[in-house]
Amino acid sequence: MSNPALRSIHVHPLKAAQGHAQREAVVEPWGLAGDHRWMLVDGDGRFVSQRPYPRMALVAAEPLPGGGVRVSAPGRRTLTVAAPEPHATVRVEIGRDEVDAAPADAAAHAWFSAHLGMDVRLVHLDAPATRRPIDPAYGGDGETVSFADGFPLLLTAASSLDALNSLIAQGDHADEGPLPMNRFRPNVVVDGTPPWAEDDWKRVAIGGVVFRVVKKCGRCVVTTTDQNTGERGKEPLRTLARHRRFGDQLVFGQNLVPESTGRIRVGDRFDILE
DSSP states (O other): OOOOEEEEEEEOSBTTSOOEEESEEEEETTEETTTTOEEEEOTTSBBOOTTTOGGGGGOEEEEOGGGOEEEEETTEEEEEEOOOOTTSOEEEEETTEEEEEEEOOHHHHHHHHHHHTSOOEEEEOOOTTTSOBOOTTTOOTTOBOOSSSSSSEEEEEHHHHHHHHHHHHTSTTGGGOSOOGGGGOOSEEEESSOTTGGGGOSEEEETTEEEEEEEEEEOOGGGGBOTTTOOBOSTTHHHHHHHOEETTEEEEEEEEEESSOEEEETTOBEEEOO
């Protein structure tokens, strides 16, 4: 194994859309700058995910200076959306949380409604420092999260993906592999660690930024969705069910909470502190 290092960084400006690879990123208390700050909601204010709507995987989203986002999709014109003023927020639901968010303009609502073939609205998390606390079972006082599923960052290890792909190659759906890392939608991917070593980490550092490792990441049907086509298969859930079942969850990756802030860069040293 080579010395552990940060292999790649991925920001997902819009929840459930494609990730955007970056050479560097700023770590804020609630996650990477620009990550999971936008979300689609349906007519009842509930968030729209890839689980029931795999066409979300076809949307590419790029974060812009000032908090805006640029989106594109096959057959749709590229749309640039500015961060809305937070003077008129609406109440939205994400998982078990209710959060105040600022709605985008009518053009953004229309663009996404046409893409998905249903009435949706685009909303922005205008005040991540106060809007959504982390589950108190894992987070401390004042710790918050963006529109991510539950935690500020998601980490995966390249060696673990290699090991998983080897297992897929031995299974009933070998033709679906090898799978790319974007199936798992990480924020940071590390290299140079043994397969599955991340199961036991408690605290880690990327460059000079320290993170608490709080919870293994349970996986859902989104991992079976090709992030370029929106098509679904059986893997990796079939293989995770056989080899990576922890209680009632199929696990790949670890959720992180920042203990400090700062800038991380691809190639930064990765240290296991505990």
